[in-house]
Amino acid sequence: MTAHAQQAAKPEDTEVWQPVPKTVAGKLQATPPPKGAIVLFSGQDLREWVSAADRTQPARWQVADGLLTVDKTVGNIETRRTFTNYRLHLEWRVPAGITGKAQARGNSGVFLASLGPGDVGYELQVLDSYQNPTYVNGMAGSIYKQLIPRANPARKPGEWQSYDVQWTAPTFKPDGALQTPARVTVKFNGVVVQNNVALAGPTLYIGQPHYQAHGPSPIKLQAHGDPSEPISFRNIWVQEQ
DSSP: OOHHHHHHOOGGGGOOOOSOOOBOOOOOOOOOOOTTOEEEEOSSOOTTEEESSOTTSBOOOEEETTEEEOOTTTOOEEESSOBSSEEEEEEEEOOTTOOOOTTSSSOEEEEEEEOSTTTOEEEEEEOOOSSOOOOGGGSTTSBTTTBOOSOBOOOOTTSEEEEEEEEEOOEEOTTSOEEEOOEEEEEETTEEEEEEEEOSSSOOSSSOOOOOOOOSBOOEEOOOOSSSOOOEEEEEEEEEO
8 A cells, every 4th residue: 555545544444334233132151261261350450461551561450349440541451471372251341321322332342462552453342332333343243344243242231241252363474474364253142243254464443454474462452542431341261272
């Protein structure tokens, strides 16, 4: 892409609004960590997390009453450990009575492989998608700006939701060229919304995704800059594969 084309590109260029996934009933999957899993958050502390902006610094989101709540003033957090292929479980909740609309309503994200500070990596979108229209490749269960969810099993604000993710990292040739793309399966409240889909590259807010070679990476949680009330997480674990 030329410099002129990059300057001319807009976020709206990669928004998709149709078809709107069918609304279906979802059920929270409150799955405990299996034997051998790495518990990333059990409700007690953030020992498994660091600041994404400076990995030498501890994560500073709020931990209270067994919950991890986003602190938008301190930015994203990511795991101390790095991962390649894994199974991930986490539960999240949009606060009851949340205000805002579209993307400014409970916005966060799970970066399945973080590739640096900021919103860099492969993002599974977190958003209030219960009766909250937005572009469909930006709703909960989407691979942001790339892959539309097959259905919308979102539950009401104030109710807990679950993601179960099977992540297969991309592989690269010795010269850095892509050998196999990243693939992901996502169950959202027990409903398969991404079924072993191939990603076109890391998430981009503006422009088309493309791959650059990388190795094992942290998992990142996003402190999105929208003004809506922050969401909370619980029961986060990962099982390497």
